[in-house]
Amino acid sequence: MATKKIKKVETPIDQRETFVSLQKNFADSEISVEEKLKTLYALQEADSAIDKIVQLRGELPSEVETLENELADLKARMAQDNAVIDAYNQTIADNKQNIIDCDLQIEKYQKQLEEISNSREFDSINKEIENQGLLRQIAQKTINDTKTAIAAKKENIENLKEYISVRNEDLKAKKDELATIVESTSKDEERLLAVREECAAKIDPRTMSAYDRIRASVHNHLAVVSVYNGDSCGGCFNTITPQRLVEIASNKKLIICEHCGRIIVNPDFE
DSSP states (O other): OOOOOOOOOOOOOOTTOOHHHHHHHHHSSSSOHHHHHHHHHHHHHHHHHHHHHHHHHTTHHHHHHHHHHHHHHHHHHHHHHHHHHHHHHHHHHHHHHHHHHHHHHHHHHHHHHTTOOSHHHHHHHHHHHHHHHHHHHHHHHHHHHHHHHHHHHHHHHHHHHHHHHHHHHHHHHHHHHHHHHHHHHHHHHHHHHHHHHHHHHHSOHHHHHHHHHHHHHSTTOOOEEEEETTTEETTTOOBOOHHHHHHHHHTOSOEEOTTTOOEEEOGGGO
């Protein structure tokens, strides 16, 4: 009777798992511990080189994004001002029509004055003429005030246009500078990303999760370091015990610095 092959059950990755369980998982692999340690070191070397390329770009990517957002806001403000001017022009057109209507009404009432038969009608029609005259004055004042407001908006638009022109030049300069840096480093970055991808493919997800977690937690993003000056951690420079130095040199175990939590590998890997 054939025996059934027992499939290994992968336990979920715990972001808080202990390094003891990580060390056990690290040793349980199809490739040797030494090969995995060398791969981790190569991965760190690739990531460090990529970090240097990113640092070379400095704040340029964020500066370009900030300028683009600023220009978008400025253009939106200019569009709003143009929309306000359109509304003002409509107000002027409406009030010009009001003046025409008032003039027609005044002309009509003046003709009626020629046909009145008593003083009461005369007073009533004169009152209407007076009201239409006031409405005409209000319409004219609105037109004058609106023209003044339009002039102010147009001046503001011209100032915005000048400022947008200056900021466009700034944006172009930043983009050109960034493009030059990207062009000069693109081949190296592509090669390094390929190396990183190749290394990451050889490392199990649990170890990669721990590696990424360590990189994110330390200021220089060094998750894997070698022994420094013969007896110290290359990350925090604290002294390593002789027993641990022997274990590191054996390349048979994942060693974690008890002070900074970094992975320490054989300096021969350099």
